[in-house]
Amino acid sequence: MTYILLEETPTELLFLKGELFKYLVKVRRHGVGDKLYFRTKENMEELYLYQVKTIENRSLELEKISCEVKVVASKVLLHIGWCVIDMKSIEKVLPSLSEIGVNKISFISCDRSQKNFKHDMKRLKRILEASMQQCGRSTYIEFDVYKNIEDFIKEFPQTKVFDFAKKTIDQYRDIETVLVGCEGGFSPSEKEFLQSQDVFRLDTPMVLRSESAVMAVASKILL
Template structure:
């Protein structure tokens, strides 16, 4: 853990209780005298250094030692338009996408998306907060819904499309928005709508799952 999110961060004296106490003392096994780093979501770019001064019962007392402006963000930006898939599949790769530096994910109900899948944005946000505390990132990934591919392309006309094609994504490629289909790919109607967009594939003979494609493309562009 590189820092702990706590909405009281910044106060001279901080009493840590509940889940934060369990994590710091029971899981991380911090002891009196240890220096801890904290941030709060409202001003997440400010890093606070606290000393653990006292542990009593189910509460720990921290004393502020210093504060500094320190942001940790990806060097590039990437916005993924992602046709809706099972939440469980998204959750498996979400922390990794966050560590790589994906800025935003827009979830889109494509024709082959199963309509009973509804992205759990609140849960995704909790996963991102936990991931940020582990990897040090201070930018919170953004999420939104877009009703269909037409709407997404209209709002993001420079979108590149991951699909079956002869063109492979090269190491020199650099773009900021990509559209990734769900399991089964795009329908014939959607392919026609996307005919004017630049389409690419990755240099592999294997068929990638939607979540594998999201990870691979993000790593290729951002790292």
């Protein structure tokens, strides 16, 4: 854990109790004199440094040493248009997408998307926060929802499409927005609509699951 996320801006003295106390003292084995970093949901850009002052039975007292503005984010802004798949599959790969620096994810209802999945944005945010505290990232992935591919392409006409194609991803540079299909790929009508977009593939003979494709494409672009 590179920093701890707090609900509110801490004061000069910080007292931690409950589950966070148990985690830091019982699991992480922090003791008097150890230094810990904190950020707050109110202002993610500021990084606070505290030192453990005293440890009692159920309370950890820390004293502020410094505060600095330190933004940790990817230098490349990548926006993924992701045709909706099982949210459990999305949740599994979301921490990794956060760690490599994806900036935004738009969930799109496609012809082959299962229609009974609901987007629990609060749960996704909690998963993000756990990942951010581990990797040090100070910016959230942005989320939004589109009812179909047409609406998404209309708003982001520069979108590149991941699908079966002659060209590979290495033949394109400065990809800002990429569209990835759901399980089963794009329907014939969607393929016809997307003919005017730049389409690329990865240089592999394997057929990738949607979440594997998102992770592989994002990694190629960002890392």
